[in-house]
Amino acid sequence: MLRWIYERHSFWGLPCYACGGSDGWHTLFCGWRSNSYIAVACCRKCGAEQFLKRYRRPVSDDGTCLAQWEYDVLCHLSRAGYAPSFLLPTVFRFAAATCALSMQYLRGETMDERMRRAVDRRDLDDCLRVSAMWLRGLHATPPLRDKTGNGPATMLLRLESDCGLLAGRNAVAARALLYMRSCLHRVSSLPVELVPLHGDFKASNLIWTEDGIYGVDIGMRFKNAGVMDAAQFIADVLLNRCSMKAIASEYDTAAVLGVFLEAYDDNSKHKWQITAWWLLYFLLSRWEEDRDGWKPSIIVDRAYVSAVAEVMAFCGRNGFAEAA
Numbered sequence: 156m157l158r159w160i161y162e163r164h165s166f167w168g169l170p171c172y173a174c175g176g177s178d179g180w181h182t183l184f185c186g187w188r189s190n191s192y193i194a195v196a197c198c199r200k201c202g203a204e205q206f207l208k209r210y211r212r213p214v215s216d217d218g219t220c221l222a223q224w225e226y227d228v229l230c231h232l233s234r235a236g237y238a239p240s241f242l243l244p245t246v247f248r249f250a251a252a253t254c255a256l257s258m259q260y261l262r263g264e265t266m267d268e269r270m271r272r273a274v275d276r277r278d279l280d281d282c283l284r285v286s287a288m289w290l291r292g293l294h295a296t297p298p299l300r301d302k303t304g305n306g307p308a309t310m311l312l313r314l315e316s317d318c319g320l321l322a323g324r325n326a327v328a329a330r331a332l333l334y335m336r337s338c339l340h341r342v343s344s345l346p347v348e349l350v351p352l353h354g355d356f357k358a359s360n361l362i363w364t365e366d367g368i369y370g371v372d373i374g375m376r377f378k379n380a381g382v383m384d385a386a387q388f389i390a391d392v393l394l395n396r397c398s399m400k401a402i403a404s405e406y407d408t409a410a411v412l413g414v415f416l417e418a419y420d421d422n423s424k425h426k427w428q429i430t431a432w433w434l435l436y437f438l439l440s441r442w443e444e445d446r447d448g449w450k451p452s453i454i455v456d457r458a459y460v461s462a463v464a465e466v467m468a469f470c471g472r473n474g475f476a477e478a479a
């Protein structure tokens with residue numbers, strides 16, 4: 156049923172990039188994600204293969220058409236030219252009426268699949284390094300929009316209000332929030348470089364191909380501290396570490412952070428402290444979101460308590476623990 160709908164031209168409203176035809180598609184794969192429908196499809200007329208994506212929600216909160224924004228971001232970045240470590244899919248077409256776009260299909264495996272498959276620390280560190288280098292490439296590009304996101308003080312205020320219930324119920328969450336408050340002054344006073352943010356940087360948004368590492372789903376909505384993307388990525392690794400056999404049994408925040416930050420740019424102590432602060436930020440905000448999801452809250456709590464406690468212990472070992 157899904158396939159039948161996905162193979163119709165009208166569902167996507169996109170002409171084939173190669174021949175301009177609108178005869179519909181043969182789908183090799185079709186599926187959906189939380190915010191989009193996706194397909195790997197071949198044009199019925201000429202056979203050209205392309206990746207199709209249609210947003211489920213056509214406009215963002217500020218009224219931008221999401222497909223057009225993604226199209227503009229990829230065009231902008233391709234004009235900026237990229238380093239060999241920083242690759243992007245070629246974007247083909249977009250259709251505002253259906254909020255869909257087409258781009259090059261990338262044959263490869265996602266970085267999170269690769270990290271799960273890694274047999275030892277060396278393999279896993281390679282994944283961390285190439286991910287960090289890709290991110291460095293993105294952050295070196297000119298921003299598409301000259302808008303700066305909120306700083307740590309505003310973000311923490313919002314987090315404290317969103318996590319009020321969570322902190323009331325869970326001592327680890329409460330301690331982490333207090334700790335973040337106690338370090339706010341220090342974290343705000345450290346110098347940061349404002350860069351175009353990915354906004355959803357995680358291993359499943361990187362694709363390992365024979366040609367190199369490609370990144371997808373780039374937000375680039377505003378500029379902010381680059382370390383925020385790095386911390387979001389590491390928070391995701393920390394939460395999924397049980398499925399990664401190379402680190403499942405002996406996870407060490409310092410080692411993961413060190414390898415990533417060294418490849419990104421700066422492995423100094425002050426970078427560690429800012430990254431740890433943002434790690435706590437992303438863990439706490441995701442914790443609250445995940446509790447509203449489909450997973451039983453006891454399982455969600457267990458994963459987050461362990462991840463947050465690990466980061467707090469890391470801060471303590473490194474002398475960052477002003478509130479401890």
Ligand SMILES: [Zn+2]
Nearest residue numbers: 171174198201
């Ligand atoms: Zn065609």
